[in-house]
Amino acid sequence: MDGIAGRIMLLSGWRRAALAIAAGLLTVLALPPFSLFAAPFISFPILVWLIDGLPADPSKGILRRYLPAFWTGWCFGFGYLAGGLWWLGNALLVEADTFAWALPLAVLGLPAVLAIYYGLAGLLARILWSEGWGRIAALAAGFGLAEWLRATALTGFPWNAIGYAAMPVPLAMQSVSLIGLMGMNVAAVFVFAAPALVGTRRGLAPGLMIAALLVAGHLVFGLWRLSTPPGPPLDPPMTLRVVQPVIDQAQKLDDAARAAIFETHLALSAAPPAEGGRRPDVIVWPETAVPFILTENPDALARIAEVLQEGQVLVTGAVRTEDAGAGLPPRYYNSMIMIDHQGQIIGAADKVHLVPFGEYLPLEDLISAAGLHAVAAAMPGGFSAAAQRMPMTLPGGRILYPVICYEAIFPAEIGDDALASAALLNVTNDAWFGDTPGPYQHFLQSRLRAVETGVPMVRVANSGISASIDPFGRVQKGLNFGVAGAFDVDLPPRAAPIFPPSGQSRNGLILQLIALAVAIFSRMSFVFREN
Structure with a gap:
């Protein structure tokens, strides 16, 4: 040597x-x-x-x-x-x-x-x-x-x-x-x-x-x-259904395919649990799964209500809009939205850390003058960033800590307040990157956030890899890249963190x-x- x-x-x-x-x-x-x-x-x-x-x-x-x-x-x-x-x-x-x-x-x-x-x-x-x-x-x-x-x-x-x-x-x-x-x-x-x-x-x-x-x-x-040993099991237990529809990104951008995409998510959500399994308490769809603005489409909320049973909630990635005031264009947020069995929106959490050039344009006035827009946000101005991360409180009081897409690669994005949640909930859409190393690298980095915090993670990806990850980084159950389907999983207990993230x-x-x-x-x- x-x-x-x-x-x-x-x-x-x-x-x-x-x-x-x-x-x-x-x-x-x-x-x-x-x-x-x-x-x-x-x-x-x-x-x-x-x-x-x-x-x-x-x-x-x-x-x-x-x-x-x-x-x-x-x-x-x-x-x-x-x-x-x-x-x-x-x-x-x-x-x-x-x-x-x-x-x-x-x-x-x-x-x-x-x-x-x-x-x-x-x-x-x-x-x-x-x-x-x-x-x-x-x-x-x-x-x-x-x-x-x-x-x-x-x-x-x-x-x-x-x-x-x-x-x-x-x-x-x-x-x-x-x-x-x-x-x-x-x-x-x-x-x-x-x-x-x-x-x-x-x-x-x-x-x-x-x-x-x-x-x-x-x-x-x-x-x-x-x-x-992990902490005490959840009492009562909590079952989540993870929906991985595998919708090609080009199809997601096709206006004519929107209704079919929505029905695909509903069909996977409505499937009965496996023999001997519990009915899911929470159904989760991936990032930007809903291909339209829910608050502008009461028929979509009614269809969701038809699928959900009493006591169930749906957490879905969707675009949320907000009035910015007189004379100003509306703001758009990359969000998680929670819907109950009556089709009512009962909670929302907006993405805090946006992707430059993907979800918003730095130096927007200069770049947009050339007729360009953010890759993943065709609306003028792209997405707006939330001022702070808002945990999602489920009916009954349990908390899900929202982590949208590539926020999962930032350890600093997971605050000490995550330790009070039942799970980190990471929704993403890696279909943008096809069958490349990108989705596999993203999955590894997401898993490490569960290990750091001692809090289990449920990861829901449009094209994969979706999984339930225990607080030690072990995959309980999952769907590999490109495999369409859904699975139910009982949320594992938290582990005592060695140190908080800080x-x-x-x-x-x-x-x-x-x-x-x-x-x-x-x-x-x-x-x-x-x-």
């Missing part, structure tokens, strides 16, 4: 850039639907050796000293993000006549912009670089900061944060309840990069020992948490600061030895 490390360090020019991009692409294989856990143990050592090989001549200016590290991190990030996000282009092809021109921006432009965060990770790591295992801590600290920025800056887009690569199965998911996704990003990069020490023999023993302790602690904690964030910050402190100390020791 020494020879491989040496050859990588000596690379320059386009060969260095190409290898960094290839290493980023390789890392994608650790994510669904591939879940090849070994991939980052190859890609991150390559990144370490590439940074090892950068010149460290103090006589050069700051730009010439550190720009190559930024460029190396950017290339790695571009490969990772382009390989992990190319499927976004599928959404533009649903209305290809309008949006196909933007395909290069989605497939290459967005990864190129997001890779700037990984360039900053490489830059910070290079500033704190040293000879021994401290450089692995520097890289972990750099990526931890980069992922935090990616999750928060400019509305945030933390899709496929590096930490997810270390959590493919429930056994490996439990640590996120302790240190959160931010902490997992830091720990994962340290462990993934540790094999680089074998190739250079510098800091080998302490670095591998720390990595081994992190892995052992990760797995032992997972075993312990999976062995802990506490996990603090723990992740502590781990980030520890990695940063180690990197700074190692760098200072290295400088003193040189002098």
Whole structure:
């Protein structure tokens, strides 16, 4: 391995850039639907050796000293993000006549912009670089900061944060309840990069020992948490029916198909329970399942009332409209709406975190002047964002915590108040992305929100993957991608959270600061030895 490390360090020019991009692409294989856990143990050592090989001549200016590290991190990030996000282009092809021109921006432009965060990770790591295992801590600290920025800056887009690569199965998911996704990003990069020490023999023993302790602690904690009993069962029990209709996105946009789409949802909702099963208390349809404004269509509410039995409620994704005042156009919200057996709307929750360019247009006046609109919102101005998340209180007092579509990828969107709910309810429409890695990646990220909070999740997707997920991330029951149907499931009990979501964030910050402190100390020791 020494020879491989040496050859990588000596690379320059386009060969260095190409290898960094290839290493980023390789890392994608650790994510669904591939879940090849070994991939980052190859890609991150390559990144370490590439940074090892950068010149460290103090006589050069700051730009010439550190720009190559930024460029190396950017290339790695571009490969990772382009390989992990190319499927976004599928959404533009649903209305290809309008949006196909933007395909290069989605497939290459967005990864190129997001890779700037990984360039900053490489830059910070290079500033704190040293000879021994401290450089692995520097890289972990750099990526931890980069992922935090990616999750928060400019509305945030933390899709496929590096930490997810270390959590493919429930056994490996439990640590996120302790240190959160931010902490997992830091720990994962340290462990993934540790094999680089074998190739250079510098800091080998302490670095591998720390990595081994992190892995052992990760797995032992997972075993312990999976062995802990959940909380007391719900009394009385609560049964939900999950409806997965698998409506093609092009069909959803066809006005002539609206009535048939609505009847498909009703037919799946009206099916009798399986033999010996309980009648569902709550029926859930996916995001934007209702293809018209319910408040403007009393006949649709009457049809829903015909299907629901006494005491049942329907929670459905739908577009909600609201009068904005005299002379102003109405506001539109991407919402969950709750309807009782009499066809009355008894509750609603609006989406808080909208998708830029998908549900609204940043710099709207400038962009709309060119005749463009948000991809998933054809109405003028797109959707409006809710000021705050409003839990949905069912008849009888139980609470469902609404998480609409990609809100599920933001740990910070799940507040401490979620701990009082019976379940996280995630409705989504991944039909925009077809049978690509996108829906599988989205499902993994959604599952982790249940593990973080200790609250079960019911996930309802138009095209899949729909599932009931217990508070340890285990799938109770579900329908895979592209399988139309419905299933009933008794809601599992909550688990006692290790820390509330806010506490996990603090723990992740502590781990980030520890990695940063180690990197700074190692760098200072290295400088003193040189002098």
